Amino acid sequence: MLKHRKLGRGVALVGAGITKFGVYPREVRATDLFAESFLDMKKSVNKGLDDRDIEALYLGNYSSDLFEGEVHTAASVISRLGLAPRPAARIEDACASSGVAFREAVIAIASGVCDVVLAGGMEKMTNLTTSEVTRTLGLALDPVCEAPSGETFPGIFATIATAHMAKYGTTPEDLMRVAIKNHRNAALNPKAHFTVSIADIMKRKVASLAAKGVPPPSWKDEFDFLRDDSQNPVIAYPLRLFDCSTVCDGASCVLLAAEDIARNFTDEPLYVTGTGQASDDPVQERSEIASLRAVKEAAAQAYDMANIKATDVDIAEVHDCFTIAEIMAMENLGFYEPGRAVYALRDGETEIDGILPINTSGGLKAKGHPVGATGTAMVMELFKQMLGDAGARQVKYKDLAHGLMLNIGAHGTTAVVNILEKR
Amino acid sequence: MRVMAEVNEFNKVAGNKLYGAAFRQALKNGKLTVSRCLKCGALFLPPRPICPECHKCDMTITTVKGQGKLVAFTVITAAPPLMLEEGYGRDNPYCCGIVLLDEGVKVTARILGVDVRQPEKIKIGTPVTLEFQEIVRNGEKKTHLAFRVTNSPYAVQ
Numbered sequence: 035m036l037k038h039r040k041l042g043r044g045v046a047l048v049g050a051g052i053t054k055f056g057v058y059p060r061e062v063r064a065t066d067l068f069a070e071s072f073l074d075m076k077k078s079v080n081k082g083l084d085d086r087d088i089e090a091l092y093l094g095n096y097s098s099d100l101f102e103g104e105v106h107t108a109a110s111v112i113s114r115l116g117l118a119p120r121p122a123a124r125i126e127d128a129c130a131s132s133g134v135a136f137r138e139a140v141i142a143i144a145s146g147v148c149d150v151v152l153a154g155g156m157e158k159m160t161n162l163t164t165s166e167v168t169r170t171l172g173l174a175l176d177p178v179c180e181a182p183s184g185e186t187f188p189g190i191f192a193t194i195a196t197a198h199m200a201k202y203g204t205t206p207e208d209l210m211r212v213a214i215k216n217h218r219n220a221a222l223n224p225k226a227h228f229t230v231s232i233a234d235i236m237k238r239k240v241a242s243l244a245a246k247g248v249p250p251p252s253w254k255d256e257f258d259f260l261r262d263d264s265q266n267p268v269i270a271y272p273l274r275l276f277d278c279s280t281v282c283d284g285a286s287c288v289l290l291a292a293e294d295i296a297r298n299f300t301d302e303p304l305y306v307t308g309t310g311q312a313s314d315d316p317v318q319e320r321s322e323i324a325s326l327r328a329v330k331e332a333a334a335q336a337y338d339m340a341n342i343k344a345t346d347v348d349i350a351e352v353h354d355c356f357t358i359a360e361i362m363a364m365e366n367l368g369f370y371e372p373g374r375a376v377y378a379l380r381d382g383e384t385e386i387d388g389i390l391p392i393n394t395s396g397g398l399k400a401k402g403h404p405v406g407a408t409g410t411a412m413v414m415e416l417f418k419q420m421l422g423d424a425g426a427r428q429v430k431y432k433d434l435a436h437g438l439m440l441n442i443g444a445h446g447t448t449a450v451v452n453i454l455e456k457r
Numbered sequence: 458m459r460v461m462a463e464v465n466e467f468n469k470v471a472g473n474k475l476y477g478a479a480f481r482q483a484l485k486n487g488k489l490t491v492s493r494c495l496k497c498g499a500l501f502l503p504p505r506p507i508c509p510e511c512h513k514c515d516m517t518i519t520t521v522k523g524q525g526k527l528v529a530f531t532v533i534t535a536a537p538p539l540m541l542e543e544g545y546g547r548d549n550p551y552c553c554g555i556v557l558l559d560e561g562v563k564v565t566a567r568i569l570g571v572d573v574r575q576p577e578k579i580k581i582g583t584p585v586t587l588e589f590q591e592i593v594r595n596g597e598k599k600t601h602l603a604f605r606v607t608n609s610p611y612a613v614q
Contacts, residue, residue: 094503109577163537165537165541166534166538168535168536168537169537169538169539172537176565178477178481178503179478179502179564179566179602180565182539182554182601183550183554183566183567183601183602184532184540184545184567185531185533185553185565186536186537187533188531188533189531189533189553192529192531192533193529193530193531193532193554193555193565196529196530196531196554197528197529197555197583198473200529236530241459246472246475267534267547268532268534268576269533269535270531270534270535271531271532271533271534271550271576272531272576272577273531315509317529317555317565318563318564319501319563320556323528323529323555365579391562425471
C-alpha cells in the first residue's frame with residue numbers, strides 16, 4: 035500500500051510565529067490575530083524577511099463561517115498582510131487544518147511552483163456560548179449516525195477512551211497524568227492559554243476558599259483534586275473538564291523556503307524531510323476503535339519519506355485534543371507498543387527532561403486549541419525547541435535532531451504528520 | 458415533459474436505497490438498513506454505493522436483526538443544542554455508544570436502559586437490542602436510532 039515518495043526538492047523552515055492563545059475581546063477578528071502571528075514570525079527570521087518574497091499563503095481555518103460569520107478568509111488575510119495579488123487558499127480539515135496547510139505549502143515548494151510560502155492557521159472561537167461551540171465543533175462528526183446519537187467531540191473521544199480502557203486497562207489516573215504534565219509545561223510557555231500548573235490551580239482554590247471562610251478541602255495531591263466532581267466535572271464519561279483541550283482564540287504561522295535559498299533567511303534552517311497525510315471512516319466503520327488508522331498511515335508515510343524510524347524522533351508535538359488522544363498518539367506513532375504508553379507516562383518518559391519529550395508547549399490541553407491555528411503552532415514549538423530558543427521549557431539534555439508533529443482532524447478522520455530535521 | 462423527466466431523475470437519486478436519504482427515510486419507518494457487496498460479501502452500515510473493499514458497485518440492501526453488544530460508550534453531560542432541546546444536559550445526562558451487531562457491522566446510536574448516574578457500572582460487552590426512540594417536540598415527531606440494554610443486571614427500565 036505504502037509507496038515510497040520523496041519531495042521533488044528540499045524544503046526548509048526558516049521562521050515561525052504565534053499569538054498568545056486565550057480569550058480575546060469580541061472586536062478582535064481572527065484576521066487580526068493572524069496579522070499578529072505574522073509580525074511575530076518576521077522577528078524570528080534571523081536575516082530578516084522582505085514580505086514581497088512571499089509567493090503564496092495556505093491558511094488553516096476550521097469555521098470562521100460559524101464562529102465569526104465570515105468566509106473566504108484566506109483572501110481576507112492576504113489582503114490584511116498587504117500581500118495581494120498573491121494566491122491564497124483556505125484549508126479546512128477540521129482540527130488538522132493548519133497541519134494540512136503546512137503540508138500543502140511544503141508540496142507547493144517541492145513541486146517547484148513556489149520558492150517561499152507562508153503557512154498558518156487561525157480561529158476566533160470565544161464569541162459563541164459553550165453549547166454553540168460544542169455544536170460547531172460537532173459539525174465535523176459523522177452526520178448520519180454520530181451526530182443524531184447526541185455524540186459531541188468530547189463524547190466521541192470518551193467513547194474511544196472506554197474501548198482503550200477495556201482493551202488495555204488504561205485508567206482515569208493515566209488520563210490525568212497527561213493533563214498534569216501538559217499544564218506543567220504550559221506554565222513555562224508565556225504564549226499558552228493556561229500558564230498555570232494543576233498543582234498551582236489547586237493551591238489557588240484552597241487559598242480562595244480559605245479567604246471565604248470555607249474549611250479547606252483535603253485534597254492530598256493533584257489526582258485527588260482531579261477526582262473531585264466539584265472541581266473537575268465530568269463532560270463526557272470518562273472524560274472530565276481537565277481531560278479536554280481549551281476553547282480559545284489564536285493564530286500561528288510559519289515561513290517555508292526552498293532549500294537552495296533557505297540560507298538567505300537564516301543560518302540555521304530546519305529541513306522538512308517527511309510529510310504524510312491520511313483519512314479514515316467514521317469510528318463505527320473502523321475495524322479497531324482503540325487506535326487511529328489514519329495516524330498510523332500518515333506516520334508511516336512521513337517516516338518513510340524522512341528515512342527515519344519512530345525511535346529516531348527526539349521530540350514530538352502531538353494532538354492531545356483530549357488526554358486519551360495523547361496516549362493513543364504515543365502508540366499509533368510507533369513510540370510505544372499499544373497499551374504501553376501509559377507506563378511511559380507513569381515513568382515520566384515524556385516530560386521535558388524525559389527520554390522523549392512530548393508536548394513541551396503545553397499541548398492543546400493547556401497551551402490551547404484554537405482549532406485552525408493548532409497545526410502550525412505545533413511546528414512553532416518544534417522550531418523553538420530545535421533551535422534552542424524555548425526558554426524555561428527548553429529541552430536541555432539532548433540534541434534535538436528530529437522533531438515530529440501530529441495534527442488530527444476530527445476523531446482521526448484526518449491525520450497529518452510532518453517531520454523536521456536539524457543538520 | 459422535460460420538467461417531469463427532471464423530477465424523475467431527482468426522485469431516482471432520493472430513492473436510491475444506497476444513499477443517505479433512503480437510509481434516513483428507512484430509520485423514520487423503523488428499519489435499520491445495511492448494504493451488502495454482491496462481489497465480496499462485505500456489509501456496510503450506513504449503506505454505501507461503492508464497496509471500499511473491492512471497489513465494485515454491485516450492492517444490495519438488506520436489514521439486520523437488531524441484536525448486538527456494546528463495544529464503546531460515553532455518558533454526556535455537556536450536551537449540544539440538539540440534546541438540550543430534548544431536555545438532556547448537566548442534570549439529565551444521556552448515554553450513546555457503539556454497538557457491534559451480530560451480523561458483524563458496528564453502529565453509533567443512543568443507548569437506553571442504563572443507569573447514567575453510574576456510568577462506571579456500564580459494561581462493555583453488554584447485550585443490547587435495537588429500538589427506535591421517538592421524540593415528539595413542538596408537534597414534530599423524530600425517530601432516533603437507539604439500542605436498549607435488556608438482560609443485564611444493570612439494566613434500568
